[in-house]
């Protein structure tokens with residue numbers, strides 16, 4: 035079974051559009067991009083298009099490549115204090131001279147619709163999440179949409195980043211999976227991967243997940259954003275070989291990526307609802 039993230043995200047965006055209309059709210063998202071990385075520019079454009087589609091106002095702030103940490107912190111502070119802005123998104127990665135941790139920690143937790151602030155990551159780990167990082171949260175949504183059982187299953191997450199691997203493991207744990215996080219120092223990695231009922235790869239290497247590393251019938255989630263030797267977008271998984279063995283699999287493109295953006299829209303609306311005190315959690 036192909037887990038079609040494009041289709042699920044379209045459905046979620048349509049539902050969200052109706053919910054926003056009915057609410058009478060006008061949520062607003064501010065994006066900040068530093069420099070001219072074409073990938074980041076594309077993702078930010080996609081976010082603005084999604085905002086327009088569902089009825090979220092968006093403002094885009096573009097800063098030059100040589101922006102300092104202090105200058106970026108000033109911009110974040112201004113948006114934190116702007117009562118018309120519900121969500122703030124700083125597109126990652128940031129140029130090398132910028133202290134990414136300081137910037138993430140400067141975003142007000144109530145406006146942290148990306149879910150990267152330690153307060154929100156802490157809540158996620160405590161099992162009381164408000165905003166969770168959009169890629170792993172989007173993965174949980176796609177699993178739910180396709181009725182993939184998580185409770186009691188063995189989940190293996192390959193990759194321990196703050197934006198994907200760690201929050202993915204927390205979300206799966208909160209859904210009662212037995213979770214293992216693997217990384218570059220893990221011993222017998224292929225054995226660990228073969229033990230998974232749900233295998234999430236967030237490694238960033240094309241062809242990293244081969245068919246012999248996947249248990250028959252497993253659910254395989256591909257978070258990789260890579261380009262093959264022909265310059266074509268691909269994930270971490272050898273898709274054609276692994277799909278024969280997996281019970282369910284996300285493609286790249288059309289899998290996890292669109293779910294990231296749909297989740298960002300949902301969390302921006304949630305921020306507006308919370309500000310208006312419509313919903314409590």
Ligand SMILES: Nc1nc2c(c(=O)[nH]1)N[C@@H](CN(C=O)c1ccc(C(=O)N[C@@H](CCC(=O)O)C(=O)O)cc1)CN2
Nearest residue numbers: 077124125126127148168169267287288289291292294
């Ligand atoms: N502040 C953030 N920065 C980054 C995040 C994030 O969640 N917050 N995630 C990634 C990039 N990303 C969103 O920013 C993202 C990546 C890919 C897609 C997507 O829909 N991809 C399409 C293919 C698009 C193409 O290249 O043609 C797909 O997979 O089908 C959406 C969002 C890093 N930075």
